[in-house]
Structure formats: C-alpha cells, structure tokens
Amino acid sequence: MARIGILGATGYTGVELSLLLEKHPEAEIVFISSEASAGQELSSVFPRLAGCDKIRGKSLQNAASCQSVSVDVVFSCLPHGASAEACLPFVDGGARVIDLSADFRLADPALYPKWYGKPHPRPERLQEAVYCIPELDRAKVRGAKLIANPGCYPTSVLLPLVPLAKAGAVGAGPVIADSKSGVSGAGRKPSLGTAYCETNESISAYKIGRTHQHLGEMTQQLARATTGGLPLIFSPHLVPMERGILTVAYVPPAPGFDAAKVRQILSDAYANEPFVKVLSKAEGLPATGHVAHTNRCHIAVAEMPENDMVLVVSVIDNLVKGASGQAVQNWNASNGWAETLGFGA
Numbered sequence: 001m002a003r004i005g006i007l008g009a010t011g012y013t014g015v016e017l018s019l020l021l022e023k024h025p026e027a028e029i030v031f032i033s034s035e036a037s038a039g040q041e042l043s044s045v046f047p048r049l050a051g052c053d054k055i056r057g058k059s060l061q062n063a064a065s066c067q068s069v070s071v072d073v074v075f076s077c078l079p080h081g082a083s084a085e086a087c088l089p090f091v092d093g094g095a096r097v098i099d100l101s102a103d104f105r106l107a108d109p110a111l112y113p114k115w116y117g118k119p120h121p122r123p124e125r126l127q128e129a130v131y132c133i134p135e136l137d138r139a140k141v142r143g144a145k146l147i148a149n150p151g152c153y154p155t156s157v158l159l160p161l162v163p164l165a166k167a168g169a170v171g172a173g174p175v176i177a178d179s180k181s182g183v184s185g186a187g188r189k190p191s192l193g194t195a196y197c198e199t200n201e202s203i204s205a206y207k208i209g210r211t212h213q214h215l216g217e218m219t220q221q222l223a224r225a226t227t228g229g230l231p232l233i234f235s236p237h238l239v240p241m242e243r244g245i246l247t248v249a250y251v252p253p254a255p256g257f258d259a260a261k262v263r264q265i266l267s268d269a270y271a272n273e274p275f276v277k278v279l280s281k282a283e284g285l286p287a288t289g290h291v292a293h294t295n296r297c298h299i300a301v302a303e304m305p306e307n308d309m310v311l312v313v314s315v316i317d318n319l320v321k322g323a324s325g326q327a328v329q330n331w332n333a334s335n336g337w338a339e340t341l342g343f344g345a
Contacts, residue, residue, distance in 0.1 A: 001025075001026055001027065001028040002027055002072040003028055003070065003072045003073070004021055004028060004029045004071065004072070004073050004074075004075070005029075005030060005031045005032070005033075005066055005069060005071040005073070005074040005075070005090070005095075006018060006021070006029065006031070006032045006033065006074075006075050006077065007063050007066070007074060007075070007076040007077060007078050007083070007086055007087060008033065008034065008063075008076060008077035008078040008079070008083075009032040009033060009034055009042060009060065009077065010034040010036065010037050010042070010045050010060070011077050012184045012319055013077045013100055013319055013323040013324050014032075014034075014077040014324075015049070016320060016324035016325070017075055017077060017100075017323075017324035017327060017328070018042065018049060018052070018055055019049070019052070020320075020328045020342060020343070021054070021075075021342070022049075022054045024328065024341065024342030025341065025342065026337070026341065026342075027342070028054065029054045029055060029058065030069060030071060031058075031061060031066045032055070032060055032061070033060060033061050033062060033063045033065075033066050034060040034061075034062075035062055037060050038060050039059065039060065040059070040060050041056075041058065041059055042055055042058055042060055043056055045060070063078065064086075067090070067093075071090065071095050072095055072096065073096045073097075073098070073331060074087055074090040074095050074096070074098070075097075075098050075327055075331075076097060076098070076099045076100060076101060077100050077101075077324075078101055080101045080102045080103055080116055081116065081118065082101075083099050083100075083101035083103045084099075084101075084103040084104065084121045084122045085122065087099055088122060088125060091125075091128075091145055091146050096144070096145050096146075096147070096331075096334065097145065097146050097147070098149055098330055098331055098334075099146070099147065099149060100149045100323055100324070102115075102151060102217070103120070103122075103148075104125070104126060104129035104131075105129075105131055105148045105150065105151065105217050105220075106120075106216055106217065106220060107126055107127070107129075107131075107220065108126075108220075109123035109126055111216050111220075114216065115213040115215070115217075116213055125146070128145070129146045129147070129148045130144040130146065130147050130148065131150065131221070132144075132148070132149075132150070132330050132333070133155060133158060133159065133162075133326070134326070134329050134330060134333045134339055135159065135269075135270065135275070135276055136162050138339075141330055141333050141334045142333065142334060142336060147327075147330050147331075147334060149326055149327045149330060150326065151214045151217055151322070152181070152185055152214075152245055152316070152318035152319075152322025152323055153179055153181070153212070153234070153245065153247070153322075154214050154218045154221065155297070155316055155321060155326065156179060156245045156246075156247040156297070156314050156315070156316050156322065157177045157218055157232075157247055157249065157314075158218060158222070159276060159297050159299065159316075160247075160249055160266060160312045161175065161222065161225075161230070161249060161312070162222070162225045163265055163269035163270075164251065164266070164312075165225045165226040165230055166225050167265045168226075168254055169251075169253060169261065169262055170226075170230055170251055170252065170254060171252040171253050171254040171255065172252065173231070173252040174231040174233050174252075175230050175231065175232050175233070175250065175251050175252070176233045176235070176250040177218075177232060177233065177234045177247055177248075177250075178235050178237075178247065179234070179235070179236050179237065179245055179246070179247040179248075180203070180236075180239045180245065180247075181236060181237070181238060181239065181244070181318055182239060182241040182243040182244045182245070182318060183199055183238065183239075183240065183241070184243045184318065184319055185238075185243075185318045185322075193206075194238075199238060199240045200240050202240060203238065203239050203240070204238050205236070206236060206237070206238060207236060208234075210233075210234075212234060212236050214234070214236075215232070218232060218234065241288070243288075243292060243293075243317055243318055243319050244288025244289070244292055244315065244316070244318060245288065245315065245317075245318045245322060246286075246287070246288050246313070246314075246315050247313070247314045247315075248311055248312070248313050249312040249314070250309055250311060251309065251310045251311070252308065252309060252310075253308070253309075257310070258303060262301050262310050263278065263301040266278045266299055270299075274339065275296050275321065275329070275340075276296070276298075276299065277296065277297070277298050277299070278299045278300075278301075279298060279300040281301075283300070285302070286299070286313060286314070288315050288316075288317070290315065291321070292317050293317060294317060294320060294321070294325075295317075295320050295325030295326065296317075296321060297314055297315065297316045297321055298314070298315050299312065299313065299314045300314075301313075325343070328342055328343070
C-alpha cells in the first residue's frame with residue numbers, strides 16, 4: 001500500500017479527499033495536516049469521519065512538521081500560494097505530489113500574477129508539473145511526480161469543449177460559458193459573501209468580464225487543444241446550494257456541424273469513459289443532483305437553430321469531479337491503475 005499524506009485536510013476538498021482515500025485499497029494515510037486545527041483529531045473537527053478506520057485517532061499536524069515523514073504520495077489541499085512551498089519538499093524527497101490548488105496549473109509564470117494577484121512562489125518548478133483531466137490527457141500523467149489537479153469550473157467547461165475544439169466543430173465568434181456553482185466552491189473559510197443570510201433565496205454573478213482566476217487555466221488548455229485557442233467568455237454565478245456546478249456553453253458551430261453532430265462527437269469521445277456520460281436527446285438535460293457526491297460528469301446537447309447556436313450543458317460535483325475525486329482519479333492514472341479504483345464503481 002502507498003503511504004499517503006494530506007496537506008490541508010480540514011477544508012471541504014480535504015474532507016472529501018479523506019473520505020475517498022479511506023476506502024481506497026492501495027492507500028494508507030500516514031499523516032494529515034491543518035494549520036488552524038493542529039493538535040486535534042480530524043474526526044473531532046469533522047465528526048462524520050469518526051467511523052473511518054484509516055483516519056480515526058489521527059492527530060492533525062502543521063504542514064512543516066510533516067516534511068520529515070516518509071511518504072509515497074502527498075495530496076495538497078492548501079490554498080493557492082501556500083501549496084507550492086509546502087509540497088515541493090516532498091517532490092524533492094521522491095514522493096509523488098498531487099496539488100489541488102492552482103499553484104502549478106499555469107505553465108507561464110507571467111500569467112500567475114495576472115490571475116492570482118502576486119508572483120508565483122516557485123516559478124522555476126512550473127515546467128515539471130503535468131496538468132491533467134484524465135479523460136483528456138491521461139497519457140501525460142503516467143509516472144508524473146508533480147500533478148496539477150484542474151479547477152472545478154475548468155473541468156465543467158473543458159470536458160465538453162476540448163473534444164469539439166479538436167474536431168473543428170467550433171466556428172467563429174466567442175464561446176460563452178455560463179456557470180452556476182454551489183457555495184462550497186468558495187471554501188470553508190467564513191466570509192460575508194457566502195454566509196447563509198447573504199446567499200439563501202438569491203443568485204448572484206461574480207468576477208465576470210474576464211476577471212475570474214480560472215479563465216487563465218481554461219484559455220491555456222483550449223489553446224493546447226487547437227491552434228490559436230478559442231475566444232471564451234466566462235460568467236460564473238453563485239447559487240444557494242451546497243455543492244455542484246452546472247455550465248451551459250453557447251457554442252457557434254463550424255459550417256456543417258449541428259447539435260446531432262456535436263452530440264456524436266462527444267458521445268464518441270467519451271464512449272469508454274466510466275465517469276463521463278453524454279445524454280441522448282431523449283434523456284433530456286442533466287442536473288447537479290444527478291451527479292452529487294460522485295466523480296461523474298453528465299453532458300447534454302441542445303440547439304437554437306434560429307441563432308445558429310449549439311448549447312452544451314455539463315454538470316459535476318465541484319468537490320469530487322471538480323477537486324478531490326479527480327485528484328484520486330489522477331493518482332490512479334499516474335500508476336496505470338483502473339481509474340475507478342477506490343470509487344466503488
């Protein structure tokens with residue numbers, strides 16, 4: 001069994017990751033860290049973990065004190081900026097690191113201050129990282145020592161758009177990605193904007209107009225998928241639910257492509273993928289509740305013939321397929337294991 005460490009285990013993604021790794025047959029959790037809750041047991045911070053055999057009784061440490069622990073794999077759920085400094089010593093020590101923050105997602109260090117407001121803490125290490133959505137790039141992640149786990153919004157946008165871009169199915173004009181996310185996407189740290197009284201019975205747009213940090217990640221990956229990339233307008237919204245992302249991509253089709261052909265491209269691309277389902281026209285449209293607490297993505301296609309527009313709808317659980325589940329899937333892929341290992345699928 002692989003000896004596993006989890007940095008930042010008391011955030012929402014850290015808890016989801018702990019639950020997944022607790023039942024993974026190849027994982028032995030040897031340390032867990034939390035700066036805010038060091039010295040406590042993880043099950044005392046999150047009582048629903050009290051019955052997890054691999055976690056019960058384990059005391060939380062701070063990240064620095066974990067660097068001397070011998071591990072095979074480290075998952076970092078630390079915040080952007082802090083993660084790079086904390087996890088690189090483990091890479092240097094020979095461990096595989098899967099970083100759930102944004103610290104290694106952007107290949108160009110000049111882009112990091114643009115999207116995250118400060119210089120990258122370790123720009124010289126960016127070229128070592130492998131960015132991977134397994135359904136799109138699994139060949140690249142095999143044997144990788146430093147894996148950049150994708151963001152939640154980018155996962156919901158790139159899974160439908162990349163196969164279409166590669167097939168030449170996207171025409172001129174911008175693609176509009178309109179996304180709605182549950183409140184857990186903002187993290188566990190309290191803030192006025194995510195308080196119950198502020199979000200309940202309300203929906204709000206935020207960071208629109210090319211200001212959301214995930215836009216840099218999305219445009220980078222779309223540029224890698226097709227010459228010149230795709231012009232993308234991304235508009236995120238906060239909805240009063242715990243978890244889930246629903247994205248509607250408004251796609252101007254290239255000449256000769258309609259909704260049926262777009263659906264066929266996506267169906268062919270994901271025909272053998274256990275975590276991605278492309279719905280038939282008869283199956284209708286997906287909802288976040290259909291994929292909640294799973295590592296699945298459901299995709300559907302509709303059209304607006306009068307506007308020469310194809311609509312592609314995707315749904316994921318932002319904490320699982322958008323974060324911790326995809327991290328475990330990436331770990332499985334990096335080892336050449338079945339990517340469903342540990343998911344009970």
